[in-house]
Amino acid sequence: MRSVGCLFSRPITVLLQGGCFLITDIFKEHKGFGKQIFLLAKNELIKTYKGAVIGPGWAVVKPAFTVFVYWFAFSVGIKTMKMMKVNLGSHDPFSVDFFTFMFIGIIPWFFIQDSIVQGAKTLRNNRQFITKVKFPVSTILTYTGISRLYVHIMLVVIMYIYVFFAVGPSWYNLQFFFYCPLMFVFFLALSWSTAPMSAFSKDFESLIVSVMSGIFWLSGIMYDSYSFDQPLKFIMLLNPINFFANGYRNCFLYHRPFFLYKTEFCIFMAEFAVVFALGIFNYNRLRKKLPDVL
Amino acid sequence: MSEAIITFKNVSKTYILYKNDQARFKALFFKPRNPKTNKALNDVSFDIYRGESVGIVGDNGAGKSTLLKMITGVAFPDTGEIIVNGKVAALLELTAGFSMEMTGRENIYLKGYILGLEDEYIKQIEEKIIDFAELGDYIDQPVRTYSSGMKMRLGFAINVNIEPDVLVVDEALSVGDASFKRKCKDKIKDIISAGTTVLYVSHNAESVREICPRSIYLRKGTVIHDGPTDETLKVYQDYKASLKKKK
Numbered sequence: 219m220r221s222v223g224c225l226f227s228r229p230i231t232v233l234l235q236g237g238c239f240l241i242t243d244i245f246k247e248h249k250g251f252g253k254q255i256f257l258l259a260k261n262e263l264i265k266t267y268k269g270a271v272i273g274p275g276w277a278v279v280k281p282a283f284t285v286f287v288y289w290f291a292f293s294v295g296i297k298t299m300k301m302m303k304v305n306l307g308s309h310d311p312f313s314v315d316f317f318t319f320m321f322i323g324i325i326p327w328f329f330i331q332d333s334i335v336q337g338a339k340t341l342r343n344n345r346q347f348i349t350k351v352k353f354p355v356s357t358i359l360t361y362t363g364i365s366r367l368y369v370h371i372m373l374v375v376i377m378y379i380y381v382f383f384a385v386g387p388s389w390y391n392l393q394f395f396f397y398c399p400l401m402f403v404f405f406l407a408l409s410w411s412t413a414p415m416s417a418f419s420k421d422f423e424s425l426i427v428s429v430m431s432g433i434f435w436l437s438g439i440m441y442d443s444y445s446f447d448q449p450l451k452f453i454m455l456l457n458p459i460n461f462f463a464n465g466y467r468n469c470f471l472y473h474r475p476f477f478l479y480k481t482e483f484c485i486f487m488a489e490f491a492v493v494f495a496l497g498i499f500n501y502n503r504l505r506k507k508l509p510d511v512l
Numbered sequence: 513m514s515e516a517i518i519t520f521k522n523v524s525k526t527y528i529l530y531k532n533d534q535a536r537f538k539a540l541f542f543k544p545r546n547p548k549t550n551k552a553l554n555d556v557s558f559d560i561y562r563g564e565s566v567g568i569v570g571d572n573g574a575g576k577s578t579l580l581k582m583i584t585g586v587a588f589p590d591t592g593e594i595i596v597n598g599k600v601a602a603l604l605e606l607t608a609g610f611s612m613e614m615t616g617r618e619n620i621y622l623k624g625y626i627l628g629l630e631d632e633y634i635k636q637i638e639e640k641i642i643d644f645a646e647l648g649d650y651i652d653q654p655v656r657t658y659s660s661g662m663k664m665r666l667g668f669a670i671n672v673n674i675e676p677d678v679l680v681v682d683e684a685l686s687v688g689d690a691s692f693k694r695k696c697k698d699k700i701k702d703i704i705s706a707g708t709t710v711l712y713v714s715h716n717a718e719s720v721r722e723i724c725p726r727s728i729y730l731r732k733g734t735v736i737h738d739g740p741t742d743e744t745l746k747v748y749q750d751y752k753a754s755l756k757k758k759k
Contacts, residue, residue: 250625250628257614257622258611258622261611262613264613268613349586350609351584351609351626352584354626418536418540419536419539421533421537422540509581509587510528510587
């Protein structure tokens with residue numbers, strides 16, 4: 219009976235202590251669980267879209283309609299918003315039609331919005347994995363995040379077809395493979411804080427949901443966040459959503475490298491470090507209390 | 513004596529009872545001042561050795577569930593230390609922890625990975641589990657299409673077939689119809705006679721006596737007695753009798 223012992227990859231001694239989690243615990247929970255994370259991510263998608271006639275088509279219909287509404291309101295309704303003049307720091311402003319400008323910026327926004335709102339709700343929605351069985355809890359946040367990433371990549375493909383013909387391809391497009399994983403990890407690390415806190419208190423969850431529509435208008439999705447005078451220009455740099463909206467525009471529209479605007483890049487990286495550290499801190503602080511409060 | 517498979521060292525666990533949602537929200541940022549608490553376990557220490565069958569008795573709210581949850585790794589102690597050396601299979605909430613959209617087969621793997629098993633090993637026991645659960649072709653259907661009996665059968669089959677080092681059994685367990693129930697009982701007996709460590713939770717003195725030579729009696733989170741089952745049950749029953757007299 220003990221002969222199977224050699225097949226275990228991980229030591230199976232479980233040590234539970236009253237003290238703190240180690241910093242590496244989130245990574246440890248992921249070790250050896252990689253395949254399972256992708257399988258669970260796939261199932262998360264099935265769960266979201268099953269039972270509908272066009273199924274995953276809804277992942278496209280909703281954003282498409284949103285894009286149409288904003289385009290209609292700003293370009294057709296408010297007739298002044300047909301062309302955008304973006305201040306990229308050179309003498310002549312970068313000129314682009316409003317639809318292209320907005321479309322490229324709003325695609326990362328859809329992912330960001332879902333990541334913040336759904337990410338905060340994830341642990342509460344998957345409480346059976348926390349209160350009933352032993353489960354690597356932080357992987358729940360990872361696999362739900364990956365399922366959103368699938369949807370995001372689908373939207374990016376659609377967007378790229380448009381970009382290919384409207385703007386034209388460029389080597390700078392490849393920076394997508396820098397911005398997209400960074401965006402995924404940034405909002406995953408954010409959910410290490412928000413998800414346990416929302417599980418703890420429903421008020422915190424409601425707080426996040428309520429501020430989201432405001433955050434949309436405070437971010438440079440529909441307008442150019444570079445276009446302000448100081449100090450507002452600097453304040454806009456503090457919003458990490460601007461970093462990604464402008465980052466996607468760097469890839470597909472402005473065709474400039476991600477490190478060109480050094481202040482923006484450095485501010486974001488500092489914020490990233492803070493969010494990451496806070497995420498680990500909050501997750502470790504609340505992880506052991508989760509089974510008691512959910 | 514062989515090595516200890518489960519060790520509890522001065523384990524305490526307190527649940528904080530928040531007055532309302534405001535207090536709960538506040539507790540996210542500040543430590544609550546003089547909160548109402550419920551001490552579920554109070555300085556509990558014991559060792560359980562490989563191959564032992566230990567009964568855990570006590571009234572509702574004595575801390576039995578909290579204790580089991582800690583052994584299965586769901587709940588965590590506030591202070592103290594718990595060491596579990598091996599795979600724990602819990603026959604507590606059999607239908608919990610399934611991913612509803614995944615098929616029965618995929619759920620076998622999911623459960624296996626959570627327990628730290630390798631693909632190769634799961635493959636070996638996969639057929640045994642499917643046979644035992646009597647699911648037939650349903651094994652490749654999503655678990656959400658299962659009846660509650662089928663889910664329980666699958667849950668039971670997975671837990672008993674992973675060759676656990678520790679088996680946690682709640683007596684109040686129900687697994688479908690009479691014939692399957694008998695099959696389960698036989699399987700549990702097989703596991704016990706194979707030398708697996710068993711923790712058995714029950715209100716029923718007779719069934720504890722039948723299975724476990726040693727028992728632990730918990731009252732309000734404290735170990736009142738830990739010893740041979742006959743002794744423990746006597747303490748437990750004396751206490752119950754004294755309560756009745758008071759009334």
